[in-house]
Amino acid sequence: GESVGLHLPTLSVQEGDNSIINCAYSNSASDYFIWYKQESGKGPQFIIDIRSNMDKRQGQRVTVLLNKTVKHLSLQIAATQPGDSAVYFCAESGLMDTGRRALTFGSGTRLQVQP
Amino acid sequence: NAGVTQTPKFQVLKTGQSMTLQCAQDMNHNSMYWYRQDPGMGLRLIYYSASEGTTDKGEVPNGYNVSRLNKREFSLRLESAAPSQTSVYFCASSEAPGVGYNEQFFGPGTRLTVL
Numbered sequence: 369g370e371s372v373g374l375h376l377p378t379l380s381v382q383e384g385d386n387s388i389i390n391c392a393y394s395n396s397a398s399d400y401f402i403w404y405k406q407e408s409g410k411g412p413q414f415i416i417d418i419r420s421n422m423d424k425r426q427g428q429r430v431t432v433l434l435n436k437t438v439k440h441l442s443l444q445i446a447a448t449q450p451g452d453s454a455v456y457f458c459a460e461s462g463l464m465d466t467g468r469r470a471l472t473f474g475s476g477t478r479l480q481v482q483p
Numbered sequence: 484n485a486g487v488t489q490t491p492k493f494q495v496l497k498t499g500q501s502m503t504l505q506c507a508q509d510m511n512h513n514s515m516y517w518y519r520q521d522p523g524m525g526l527r528l529i530y531y532s533a534s535e536g537t538t539d540k541g542e543v544p545n546g547y548n549v550s551r552l553n554k555r556e557f558s559l560r561l562e563s564a565a566p567s568q569t570s571v572y573f574c575a576s577s578e579a580p581g582v583g584y585n586e587q588f589f590g591p592g593t594r595l596t597v598l
Contacts, residue, residue, distance in 0.1 A: 402586070411487070411573050411589030412526070457525055470542070471587075473525030 380480040387445040389477050391458035394439060398462035398472075403432060403443045406476070407454045415443070415456075445479075453481045484509050487590035489574050495596045496564045504559040504593050506574030514577045515557035516541075516587065517549060519570040526573060532557055564597045571595070 381387045393401070399420040404412035418425045418432045418441075425432050431444040441458050455476040463469055490505045508515065513534050518526040518541075528541030532551040546568060548560045557576075561568060572593045579585035 409591075411575075411591050413589070414586045417586065459525075471528065473527070475523060475525045 377475075378478045378480065380482060381448050382482050383448060383450060385448055387443075387448045387452070387479060387481075389443045389445075389456050389458075389479065391441040391443075391474055392439060393441060393458070393460045395460060395462050395472070396439070398460035400461040401432070401434060401441050402459045402461070402471075403430075403441075404457045404459065404473075405452075405454045406457065412457060448479075448481050450481050450483060453479055455479070486510065487574055487576055487588055489572075489590040489593050491593060492591065493594050495598065496561075497598050498565060500564050500597075501560070501562050502564065502595075503561075504572055504574075504595075505556070506558065506590060507556045508574075508576040508588070509555065510576060510578070510588065511554070512576035512578050512588070513554070514579065514585075515551065516575040516577075517547070517557070517559045518573045518575065519543065519568075520573060520592075521570050529559065529572075561595075564595075566597045569595060569597045 402417045403415040405415050406412045416427045416430050416432050418434050423434050429446045433442045445452055455478050457473050457476045459471050459473045461471045487508045516531040517529040519529055520526050527543050529543055529547050530541050530549040532538045535554045538549050538551055550558045574590040575587040577585045577587045
């Protein structure tokens with residue numbers, strides 16, 4: 369079936385370095401993508417989103433890149449800080465066979481920032 | 484604004500017991516959602532309410548019922564709890580109706596253990 373997945377379950381980076389978290393999706397009908405951050409013991413927090421008519425979107429210290437040709441999504445975090453340590457989820461949204469829109473989450477990547 | 488609040492934070496049930504998870508949002512959002520999150524997996528949608536007075540099944544609705552009590556509140560009920568329902572439950576809300584194409588705000592979660 370259709371799925372959203374992440375290549376790396378854990379990513380460890382040094383404080384100050386840039387981080388790149390990758391996500392592969394398989395539903396070609398997906399047209400909206402979201403990145404969430406989840407800190408331990410908390411609910412997911414929206415970071416940034418992107419629609420399929422764009423290939424790049426920037427926020428504060430974060431950039432999302434979308435490559436529809438290879439169905440790949442990435443989240444770049446500039447100058448990673450200890451407070452960025454969390455699990456990051458990508459999610460895709462698209463019309464399902466039922467005609468309804470669904471939001472499907474990946475399993476997450478844990479980002480560990482070393483001081 | 485408190486955002487999305489959930490009660491209780493933790494709960495332990497015996498197999499066959501029933502309970503209701505409560506969720507409330509103070510952002511005047513139209514849509515509300517219930518997800519479950521199992522270890523190593525992404526969030527899966529149980530039920531959602533696109534607007535007050537409507538509810539729809541998500542990906543994993545079996546064993547659950549929901550009630551959209553009013554615009555603010557959306558409850559999730561387990562009539563006869565099973566060990567397979569051990570999970571962390573998240574409630575979320577969004578301004579626009581329906582799933583996808585809009586940012587969802589999450590509560591802190593309820594950690595449920597069924598023995």
